[in-house]
Amino acid sequence: MNEMALLLGLLVVSYFGSVLLSAGGRRNYGSPAGSHWLVLGFILGPHVLGVAPRGAISSFGPLALVATAWVALVLGMEYGHSGNRRLSLRAFVTGFVAALVSAGLVGLAVYAVAFWLLKVKADDARVLAAGLGLAGCETARQGVRWVVERGAVRGSSLTLLEEIADTDEIVPLLGLAFLFAGVPSALALVPISHAGWLAITLLLGFVLGLTSAMLLSGVTAATDAWSVLLGIALLGTGIAWRLSISPLTALFVMGMCVSVGSRHALELRPLLARTEAAVLLPTLLLAGASLRFDVAPASWWLLGLTLIVRTLVRACIGYVLALATGAQAGKRWPLGLGLSCTGAVSVLVGLTFAFRFPGFVGNLVLTVAACNAVLGDLLGPAGLRRALVPAEVAPASPTPSPS
């Protein structure tokens, strides 16, 4: 398959993503967080069928880079809102703490094993621990929504889960900024400290966001708004990448600034949200095709360790939250498992790592992110359904296939 064929394939996937989204309503097909697109990409990729060769996939790197940053912009625009409702401070704190604890504990376990047992170099072990901690510390909004569509009982547990899913992506996105700032570009002529690069990342997002908000205030047509947002997003992504700082964070901050500072924010939010699936699905497919399992044996240990530790940590966090919300005893562990549902943000973090740290570290973070997403899609919704859906509510029947 040449690059043109791959592009057309991605456009077809994007088309279906848009169709599924515009159809609205409940989704009766596929996994909640879209991990089946990852699997499909992996099957079509060089490891299995080889339909999409590695050369063709690499040539789409810039496109994937732009797509990840665009999704971060959309997340920034929606951050702190559930629809048009503002989330409470409690939601922010809970989401932030839950994700931070998850990333911290997984990172610590990975660092300990990588550095002490597998003798990975300290620098690599640090980056690896941070990457594996961040790639899976958030909860997929789609996972919770998926169960809600299947008759979840509205109560304090569900509200808390929804709020966590709507707020916890700030940890991996800010974590990336912190991590990338610690590994500055070798090409930069000006020596800047770790804190300096971190400030530059946030400042870049802030300046881009303010500029967007200012320009959008003079915009009278939707097409001009697209030009402004697309132009600034591309410029920001290119600049961030050139400086080796996190483009995801810069665009996320930009999105938040536009959301707060633009008088058109209410109209822009749904407009941008509509692009999410169309951009995300081909990116997931590309991420699946970019997976590389042919790396050092140490990576298998770290992969297994991360999956187990993450699932346990997420289950424990869920258990504690279930206790706090007064959930019934039999539903606490399933609710904990429900928190293991992760998706887009994790894969985007993995993909960004694969671009920023090509080789062992990048490949492993992307692989773990993909495995987290698949495992989360298997465990998460099952746990949530046991915890939140009453037994008498029958699960939705799948859409009949046109046979």
Added chain:
Amino acid sequence: MSAHGASSAQSPLLTRVSAAVGLAVVFALLLAVQRVTPHFEGPATLIAAVGFLLLGGMLAAQLLEAIGLPHLTAYILVGVIAGPHVLHLVDHEAVRQLAPVNTLALALIALSGGAELRTALLIPLRRSLGYATLAHSVFGTLAMSCVFIGHSRALPFAREQPLPALCGIAALWGVLSVSRSPSATLGILAQVRPDGPLSRFALAFVMSSDIAVAILMTLTITLVRPLVDPISGIALSDLAELGHEILGSITLGGTIGLLLAIYLRLVSGQLLLILIALGFGLTEGLRYLHFDPLLTFLMAGFVVENMSEQGPKLLHAVEQTGNVVYVVFFATAGAHLDLSLLARLWPIALGLATGRVVVTIIGHRVGSRLANDEPIVRRWGWAPLISQAGLTLGLSAVIERAFPSFGTAFRSLVIATVAINEMVGPVLFKLSLDRTGESGRADLTRAGTS
């Protein structure tokens, strides 16, 4: 802000101040990053370049609109200033990698050009179009060939040629000179939204003259080959290939137009993705089949407009996609302008460009008098015919391949001349629309009929 029109807009002055501040921020950001990482090479440069050209072009257009300059000129200016010959914010490699944007833009331009060609518009203009085509193809080509011969002493690649070869090269120049710029025409029409005899004539003639020029160029290459290279003869197979290309493009374009009309009627969603897939995928397929993408898309748009009721839907979708693509396309064209070449060749290029303007005016007056056109068309109809851009450059690449002995130097001269026509042409066209009072009349007509 709304999907189609205006709502609570701020004052024009404030909008321009915002645009100026935004432009300054964007320039400052990119300059600063370039100073910090001057040796960076990679896809990030390309990504930032696209963002910059899109945003810079759009903001510069808002600013320069105040002094009456067309948007298109602003896009080109931003490309020139940011390009590899001035500030170097967009380097040669980025310009080269942006070639796919040109593919998509040309497909969209041709598609919307075809959809603008309503039979109801063409039938009343058939007399004007016929005489104009005749006047420009015969008189224009011959006169520009003479102008070229007049300049040949100053051209190293031409002055040492024997007379038959010089006549052959001059004939190629003559045909190139009667090529127009559909993209510039559509760009100006999209911006000023005119309605009236001048804009109708411009649209119909520039679009239909593409086909005439393509045929004329193939014929000329075939006929002048023995003059330039005495050991080669006239290859009639070239004419057969031309026939295959034109008929194939028209047939395939018609089929695609019908399919597009069916899609628009039955589904009509996700048109952005469909247009991107058509622009990239179909163009690739057409190249493989040796069909002409411009003619194919033109035909597809024509069929959608004239054989279905889906024309307005297609035009709206192309306009929405094109708003972003055209800015990058023209800004890239600006960045592509070889200013050092222009600095070397400007006296000759200026002479040839001036000669072309004079020949175009005379040719138009002759054709217009014969066709008994309306006074507005007779007076201003030459103005939309000055712009030259992608089509001319594409034809010069064909000449370079066909005549390697002088092709490269010939093409450099074409690029220098096109640079002048590209800058001056859109300004003249917009000026003529403003002077005749046709600017903005399309919106008034639409409002009156709705």
